Each structure stands twice: as C-alpha cells, then as structure tokens.
Amino acid sequence: MSSEQAPAEPAKSIRAVFDAADVDGYLHVRELDGDGEVEYQGDAPVVLASVFKIPIALEYARQAADGRLDRAGRHLVTDADREGDGIGTDGCRHDVEMSARDLTHMMMTMSDNAATDVMLRLVGRENVRATLDELGCRDTSVTGCKELFASVMLDLGIDPTAADAQEKMAALTPDQCRGLRVRDPERTASTTPREITKLLAAIWRDEAGPAEACAEVREIMGRQIWPHRLSSAFGDEIRVSGKTGTLWGVRNEAGVVEYPDGKRYAVGVFLRSESMGFRLPRADAAIGLAARTAIDHLRG
Template sequence: MTTLRPGTAQARIRAAFDEAGVQGFFFAREIDGDRTIGVQADEPVCLASVFKIPVALAYAREAAAGRLGRTERHAVDPHYRDGGIGTSGCADAIEMSLRDLVHMMMTMSDNAATDVVLDRVGLDTVNRMLAELGRERTRLIGGCRALTGSLFADLGVTTEAEAHERMAELAAQEPGKALELSVCVPERTTRGTARDIAELLAGIWRDEAGPAEACAEVRAVMSRQIWPHRLSSGFDDSYRVAGKTGTLPGWRNEAGVIEDPGVGRWAVAVFTRSDRPGLRDPRADRVIGQVAAVAVDELRSPTL
C-alpha cells in the first residue's frame, strides 16, 4: 500500500477541518489500487451509527451461510423504541422481515430496527467477524440501547426529550462538557478508526469481507441511504455514493464508497469531533463532503 506523501491534499483537508471548527479523523483509499491518504487515520473515534455497517455485514454473512433467514419475521417490541425515526418512533405494533429491518437500519439509521437485527445476529458474532477481518481496533460494546442508556445515565435523564433539553443546556452553559460523556469517549464506547472502517468498506466492495452474495447485499443497501448532507454533498450526480452516517453529541461522521463509473472507486471514512453538542451543525456536516472530494481528486490523479 502506498500512502500519499504529506502535501497539498493533506494541507487542504486539515485546513477544511480547522475552518469547520472540528477535529478531523480521516482515511481514504483506492478500492482497485493501493494509494491512500489520511489525517489522524489511526486515532480512536466514536463510531456512532457507523457501527451499523459491520452489523449489516455480519447479518449478510450469516444469511449467506444459512444460519438465519432473510425473511424471518421479527416484532419490534416497545422496549426497542427510542422515539426516533423509522420503527423507533412508531406507536403501534410492528413486525418485519429481518431483511426489511436491515433496510430500515441502513437507509434511515433506524435504531430500533438495528437492535432487533443485532439481537438476532449476536454482538459476539459481529466482534468476532471484525477480528477475523483484521479490524482489531473496531469493537462494539452493544447496540443503540447501550449507547442511549449510557448517554441517559451520564445526563441523569430517562427520555429522549429530557436528553435533548439537557444537551441544549450543556451547549449554552458548558459546550465542551459533552465530550466528557461516556458515549463520546472512544475508549469507553463503541469505537474504531478511520482506517479500519475504510478498509472494511474496501473489503466489502472487493468481495473480500465475506461471500460475494453477502458483500453484494451490503453494497446494495448502503447505496439506498437517504441522507445527502454529508458525504454526498461533495459530489454531483455523475458519482455513485453509498454510505452510512453516524451522530452523537459533538460527533458527526460518515463512511462510504464513492464511485465514478468507468474511472474508479474509493472508500472514505470521515469522523469529526467538536465541542458543539447541538442537533444541527451545518459546518461539520459540510466538511465531510469537502474533505472526501479533496481525497478523491488526489487519489484519482495519475501522479503521486
């Protein structure tokens, strides 16, 4: 693997992170070559919902092996629901196939669907898979309920509405305090590195992270993500973008694959951290697409 020498691209990426007021952790690589570029690529980061990528891959591998059925029906019981989007916010009884729950998990980041899938696949199965694939620095401590429970405990609240109120208070009074919450400290929560996640994606896109059938299933569902405001914002419609976002107080992330048909494919992972814990942070969202575009331009260049 050839790592690009520090120079203009790295300087532009660092400057973009600085201008957005965030600390950036970034890695990108060619999928069909060996060139890479990174900034703090091996520092630990909070994955937030980016952890749903390995959950989807573990599901697809188990399905391909016949150890679970894609059309199995599973209830999304109330104890899974956190009041968020998708099945998480539904009021009435819900039952879906496992395959459709994965669709909800990956396209809109449905937390309740995620925990049903993870409970079926098994946390140990996901972590063993990551170790098997050489992603030793990426580890899950649990599903969305584990992350939410940790956040609620640190904030001293019991509901999502109370959590939003408390976070608003922190943003106004002690903005940096959010980064001390357990769920926002990589060593205390579900974690990884930018390099680990981008390399995992490269393996999925090269059919090396599991059976070809499983990798194709993950690629397809990631291509249907509905959020355009981070990674996709750096590219026009001539590109294909498949990704997964992740958000926690102070953390805004996305990892995915950028494809210029007939030209090349690049795996990109961008994680940002700031002392702004609010629900909206347009600068942090926008910089994810900006640095991805810089990296793709550099990696597609015929010269190093």
C-alpha cells in the same frame, strides 16, 4: 502511495477544510483497485456512532448467504426496543413486524435504532465480533443503541423511566454533553478511519464473506437517504454508498465513492465539534468536501 510517502499538500488542504468548519477531523481514503491512500489523523481512535451499524449489516448478510438466517423471517419491534422519539420503527407508537432484510434496510438507510437492536440480537454480538476479528478489524467495536443511550442517562443521573426523562434530555447543556462517555472512543463503540476503510474495501472486493453477502451490503448501503454529508460533494453521475453517525458534537460518515470510469474509493471521515447542536451544516458539508479533496488528489 503510502500515508508515509504522501506529500504534505493533501493533508494541508484537508486540514483547511476542517478548520473552516471549526471541527477536529480524522480521515482515511483508499483506492479500492490500487494502492493509493490519503490520510489525516487516520490512525487515531474515533467514536463510531451509528457507523457501527455497518458490521451488523455485514453479519446479517453473511448469515443470510450461508443459510443460517432467513431474510424473509418476521421479527417484532416492540416498545422494549424503542426509544420512542427516533426515526423509522424507533419512532413508531405500536409494535411493528418486519423481515430481517427490511429491518437491516431500515437500520442502514435511515439509521433506525430500534431495528438495529433487533438485528444485533438476531445475529449475535459475539458473531459480529468474530467477523471483525476474522477481517483484521480488531480496533472496531459495536454496541446496542438502547445500551448506548442508557449510558447517557446514567452519566447524567436521569431515571429513564421517569415521566420527565425526555424533557431533561432535551434540556442538556453543552457542558453536560461534553463529558458523556459516548463521545470518548475509549469508552464507546469506536474504530480508526484506516480500519473502517479496510472493512469497506473488503466488502466492495467481495473479501468480507460470500460474494452474495457483500453484494447485499453494497446494495443496501447504496440506498442511504441522507444526502448532506459524504454525497454533498459529488454529482449524480458518481455513486455514493454510505453510513452516517451522529452524536453530541460527533459527525461521521463512512462509505464508498464510485466514478463512471470504474475507479472506486473507500472513505472514512470522522469529526468532533465544540458545538453540541444537531444541525451543523458546515460540519456536514466538510465531510463531503474533505473526501472530495482526498479523492481529487488520488485521481491526480
């Protein structure tokens, strides 16, 4: 059923999930092998945060499948790529050499920011943009991670080279965080929930590039290590492949949920919270619960 035809009940139930978690929520869920969909503010612009790494992974896989990029080619992650306090190679103290495939794996499974910037530079931002345009995802944009956090420093008037830069970042007040441009979909990498599920549907249907490329993105997304958002509402018998996104007051996940009966659902859930904390368990759980509410409706 179309979003216009959808009865009010699923939207009411989804809103209740978001209200209980004290967040503003935006959701789109679509069947991958049918026409059913459920949405709640599904066409509103939303901040992507690290969900923007999905298009980068897709561009890597397309170039690898076409022979334009060597999956095993070695690339160096240096201090120029690292923030120095992140996860994966982003938190390493020394240079790291990895293959293009493994950098993509780190980017997607644990959201490694340094690996992301190496891969974006390798595949070319203009090529990511061209692929998104080709797939009709013109409202979806990407950025570099160091670029994103440099904008935060600029907004706050912090010199990133100063010895106390990280100390000042750790001492941010909620009011300082609320005004950051990285929280504004008009000024940072953004999408709509409907468009991100369109992209996921193309990947899962082998329509986003060569079948080999789409399969590689699916395989890598299926290895994500974070179980506390989308997958929190589904048992082990249900396969969940996803990509999280986190910024101050922003909690996201986009992915695909696959049931043992073969039915598959693309999901995009994007939350905004008044709390600027990085541990928001109710908000995290609301992503899975809202997705499950929508999928249960589609499954009838």
